[in-house]
Amino acid sequence: MKSLWNxxxxxxxxxxxxxxxxxxRLLGRDPSLVLHGGGNTSVKVSETNILGEQEDxxxxxxxxxxxxxxxxxxxxxxxxxxxxxxxxxxxxSDLQMVNELRTHMTKASAPxxxxxxxxxxxxxxxxxxxxxADAIVTITNTEGGLxxxxxxxxxxxxxxxYVMPGFDxxxxxxxxxxxxxxxxxxxxxxxxxxxxxxxxxxxxxYENMIDLVNEAEAYLIQNNAWNINRTxxxxxxxxxxxxxxxxLRAEASEYFSKPLILSCxxxxxxxxxxxxxxxxxxxxxxxxxxxxxxxxKRLPLLGRDIYTYAEDYKTYFSEQTANKTEKMTILxxxxxxxxxxxxxxxxxxxxxxxxxxxxxxxxxxxxxxxxAEMLGGYKALPANDIFDVEYWxxxxxxxxxxxxxxxxxxxxxxxxxxxxxIGKACVTSLLKHGAAVIALxxxxxxxxxxxxxxxxxxxxxxxxxxxxxESLDKGVARFGGLDMLILNAGMFPGGKRIESLDDDxxxxxxxxxxxxxxxxxxxxxxxLKLAPNGGRVVFIGxxxxxxxxxxxxxxxxxxxxxNQLARVAALEWGQDNIRINTLHPDxxxxxxxxxxEVLQSRAKHYGLTVQEYKTKNILKTEICSSDVAELACxxxxxxFSKTTGAQVPIDGGNDRVI
Numbered sequence: 001m002k003s004l005w006n007x008x009x010x011x012x013x014x015x016x017x018x019x020x021x022x023x024x025r026l027l028g029r030d031p032s033l034v035l036h037g038g039g040n041t042s043v044k045v046s047e048t049n050i051l052g053e054q055e056d057x058x059x060x061x062x063x064x065x066x067x068x069x070x071x072x073x074x075x076x077x078x079x080x081x082x083x084x085x086x087x088x089x090x091x092x093s094d095l096q097m098v099n100e101l102r103t104h105m106t107k108a109s110a111p112x113x114x115x116x117x118x119x120x121x122x123x124x125x126x127x128x129x130x131x132x133a134d135a136i137v138t139i140t141n142t143e144g145g146l147x148x149x150x151x152x153x154x155x156x157x158x159x160x161x162y163v164m165p166g167f168d169x170x171x172x173x174x175x176x177x178x179x180x181x182x183x184x185x186x187x188x189x190x191x192x193x194x195x196x197x198x199x200x201x202x203x204x205x206y207e208n209m210i211d212l213v214n215e216a217e218a219y220l221i222q223n224n225a226w227n228i229n230r231t232x233x234x235x236x237x238x239x240x241x242x243x244x245x246x247x248l249r250a251e252a253s254e255y256f257s258k259p260l261i262l263s264c265x266x267x268x269x270x271x272x273x274x275x276x277x278x279x280x281x282x283x284x285x286x287x288x289x290x291x292x293x294x295x296x297k298r299l300p301l302l303g304r305d306i307y308t309y310a311e312d313y314k315t316y317f318s319e320q321t322a323n324k325t326e327k328m329t330i331l332x333x334x335x336x337x338x339x340x341x342x343x344x345x346x347x348x349x350x351x352x353x354x355x356x357x358x359x360x361x362x363x364x365x366x367x368x369x370x371x372a373e374m375l376g377g378y379k380a381l382p383a384n385d386i387f388d389v390e391y392w393x394x395x396x397x398x399x400x401x402x403x404x405x406x407x408x409x410x411x412x413x414x415x416x417x418x419x420x421x422i423g424k425a426c427v428t429s430l431l432k433h434g435a436a437v438i439a440l441x442x443x444x445x446x447x448x449x450x451x452x453x454x455x456x457x458x459x460x461x462x463x464x465x466x467x468x469x470e471s472l473d474k475g476v477a478r479f480g481g482l483d484m485l486i487l488n489a490g491m492f493p494g495g496k497r498i499e500s501l502d503d504d505x506x507x508x509x510x511x512x513x514x515x516x517x518x519x520x521x522x523x524x525x526x527x528l529k530l531a532p533n534g535g536r537v538v539f540i541g542x543x544x545x546x547x548x549x550x551x552x553x554x555x556x557x558x559x560x561x562x563n564q565l566a567r568v569a570a571l572e573w574g575q576d577n578i579r580i581n582t583l584h585p586d587x588x589x590x591x592x593x594x595x596x597e598v599l600q601s602r603a604k605h606y607g608l609t610v611q612e613y614k615t616k617n618i619l620k621t622e623i624c625s626s627d628v629a630e631l632a633c634x635x636x637x638x639x640f641s642k643t644t645g646a647q648v649p650i651d652g653g654n655d656r657v658i
Contacts, residue, residue, distance in 0.1 A: 001217060003210045004029060006619050016045050017059055017072050018637050019202035020127065024061070026206060028068030028654035032279040033131040033213065035364065036357045037066055038291060039194070042120040042128045043202075044080060049106070050073055051593065062111025074537045076113035077106045079305055079328060083121035087174050094394050112587050115394055122177065123188075124197035127205035130603035132194040134364055135216035136457040138225075138371045140191045141274030145380050149189050152219050155180075157187040157195075157212070162381060163291070164388055165193075187212045192381050193289055224252040225374035230272040242476035245343060246530045249480035252348055253304050253532035256334045258531035259410030260532075261482030263355045264362075266344035269394045273366045274339045286366045290389035298386045300337035300362070303507060311336050337362055348412045352436050352454045406434025406638055411533065412479040414472075416462055416520065418491030419443040421591025422540055425629035426486050431455060431632060433611075435484065438475035440468075462489060462516050473524060482527035484636045487517050490559075492594070495551035495601045506554050514565070521569060530577045535578035536636040540628070542588030543649065546658035551605060563647065570645035579644035585628045585652035589614055595634060618653030 004026045013022040019545050020043040027033050044058040058075045061067070086092060092100070094115075101113045114120070120128045140147050149159055158180050163169040173188065186208045188196040197208035220226040243266065249262035274322030276282070281299055287293055298316070301309045301503035302615040310333035317330045336358050338346040345362065349355035372378035380386075413430045417423040418439035427450060430437050436454040439446055456478050460471045482631065488511045494506055523539070528535025545563045548556035563582055570580040591598060603613035614622050628650055634640065634647075649657050 001030070001032070001210055001213050003203075003207050005206060007116075010203070015026055016202075017075065020059060020075065021070060021072055021129070023129070023202045023206040026072050027129060027131055027209065027497065028070070031360065031364065032134040033209075034067050035360055036295070037130070039067055039129075039131040040114040040116055040120070040344070041130065042114075042117075044073075044121075044126050047077075047106070051293075055106070057106060058083060058117065060113050060117045062113060063115075064111055074111065076101075076110040076117070078113050078117055078121075079104045079106065084169075085116050086119050087122050087170055089167075091379050097167050098394065109170070115166050116170065119173050122174040122200050123196070124168060124177075125205070126200045127202050128198045129194060129205050129209045130194060130196045131209060131213075133213045134288075135213055135220060136189060136195045136369055137166065137192070138220065139375065140189070140193075140370045141288060141368065141379055142372045145379075146189060148375075149191070149459055152189060153187070153189070153212070155314050156181065156184050157189050158185060159192045160562060162190070162192045162385065164385070164392070166392075166394070173523060187368060188632075189452060189530070193291075220371055220375065223375055225371045227373075228370050230268060231275070233268055233271040233275065240473060241343060242473050243317075243526055243566060245346075245476050246481035246527050247646075248304055248306075248338070248343070248346065249348075250530040251304075252334050253410070255306055255310055255345060256332050258350065258532070259483065260334070260348050260350060260480070261352045261355045261410055261412070262338075262346055262348050263352060263359065264344045264346050264477045265359055266477075269363065269366060270345035271341075272343055273370070274345065279339065279625055282369050282378055284375060286383065286386050287361075287382070288365045290381060290386050291422065292365070293386050293390040295336065296358050296361055296365075297336050298383065299335075300339050301335035301626075302339050306335065309333070315431075316383065316387070319389070320384060327555055329485065331390070333401040341618065346480075348480075350405055350432070351456055356453055363456035367531050386615055408431075408433045410434075411483040411531075412436045412438065412475075412481055412638070413484035413486065414438040414440065414469070415486045415488060416440050416523070418445045419449060421586065421589060422625045422628045422632075423486075423488040423593075424449070425625035426488060426632055427455070429626070429629040430484070431641055436479045438471070438479065438482075440471055440489070452555070456487070462520070463511055465519060466657065467652050468516075468519065468533055470534070471525065472527075476527065482524055483518070483531040483535065484535065485524050485528065485535070485537045486540065486632055487520060487537065487562075489516070490540070492552070492555050492598065494595075494598050495605060496553070497551055498553050500554055505516045509558050511553040513555070514561050517562055519563070525576075525578075528573075530574045531578075534641075535573070537569065537578065537580045538632045538635050539563070539580070540583040541566075541582045541584045541647070543584050543651050543654055543657060545584055545647075546649075547588060547654060549605075567645055574644055581638070581640060581643060581646045581648070583628060583632055583635070584647060584649045584657075585653065586649070586654055586657075587614060587617065588623050588628055590625050615652070617651055618655060618658075621652045623650060623652055 013019050023042045040061040047057050059075040059077050062074050062076040158176050199205035226631045253260045313333040323326050336348050345359035347355040369378045413643050415423050415426045418427050419441035427437050427439050439457045440460045442461050446457040458471045460467050462468050530558050541563050542559040544556040545560050566580050566582045603610045
């Protein structure tokens, strides 16, 4: 571990709070120090209030902020005098503590202060840094971890036995600090939790953290507990297993009562860990630090027996609540982490972001466990300590602040022809409504078109069956299954009368507009059957189905045949709880098939200007890709939950269709 402090870069940060932001971000850049909202930092400053009085204020990281991206607004200003008085109380409940923190801030719009604000306040240094450094957690999660920390640091750190974060921890730290701190004290180690560093300058506090963690890493190296020997494995295990993945996701979603994303990780580190002979022992002890439990649950599932996992979780809940006086409500019994020798490390969440956070946390946990094993054996905290954090109302509040999930949270959509026009607009709409999206297009720009973890763009010629199946495998391995299918890919060859239409062009149009959609339906059917809320398919048809025009024989015929395919699919697949509906757009000109040449040709055919042609409908309005996409997206939602086999025009009103 190296200091990331850059003197030239630091000069851009003027003032104590700005430097607090800078060094907080430096800590956040290293995932072996903090992950996804973990850790916290603070600075003590003197400010003049509205009455002209000087006040000492603690600016501490607010809940919901990540150190890697924190801004000055992410720090909550709390009056120091009140925090120090609170630290003297014999007891303070969690809710009382949060109330006292919020009511003694100097800025009403600031986020809720960290629950460790009192702890930061009692440390008599301007800057305080707190991380969950992997190396520290590794050492303290072993038999004899306390003695090892003493051996590494001597009297330069104060050692605090594990106590649940909050007021009790702050009081204990205050007592220990008052009794043990000397001029040599540069840090504080919280066993099974993390490490604090502090100083009167931002750079010293930050570099104290780096130095302390470096010493822990050096200790692991010296004791042959750093370099992990891993076995090379086949990392393409999930290829061809999309049915197994989708079934596992469906079962998990059933227990959760809502759709879940399931993401498979088959990297070498994950598979090597899963295949270790002692996996049942080392994976079933608990998380590296209790903070992780609200993301990962206490234990991963080994294999795919979700029923047994759920029953075991109920037993765990019953055992932990047997002697508690307050009534508690059990949380869902679904694992967030599944370790399977064929599917890899599978992580679950209501969004892909949630699932990816689980993956990040457990990837670090794997290294922590394996290094602890080399140091003498991994030993996590007892189940009761983990349970207390899992059911701690302040930790649960972190997960609830996001509010109600969007309409398609946990669901997966596949869109073809997604690089432009209606397809691209469908991707935009689905992402906006919370879906994870697999986007296919022959244009490889599709791979980087959207910057979102919920987006997987795959350059794919969907007429190549092998490539199409590879894309489906990749999409299901990333998100876990398929709930919605929007069949949009197509071509419009331009105006040609029948006597001028050659066989090659006819067959090409049929292949792209019709044949490949049959293949997609066939390959996606097993996945759509497993969709937690039922499968949904939207065909992007055409006005030419009910009202064909001259010069478009191949296009009109292919779309008419596609429409008939959709009707038959609606008849056949209703018993599988899959609904099929069709949209018939007309005159949507911001799409890939409407080249300027084609547009001018069609306008000329009708004796209109281009602008007149664009609005040649009863409402005299122009139809955009986004209009079609929003309706396609709505067709996948509850508004159309009792509709299948429908054909809906979106054309501004066409007299021939009407």
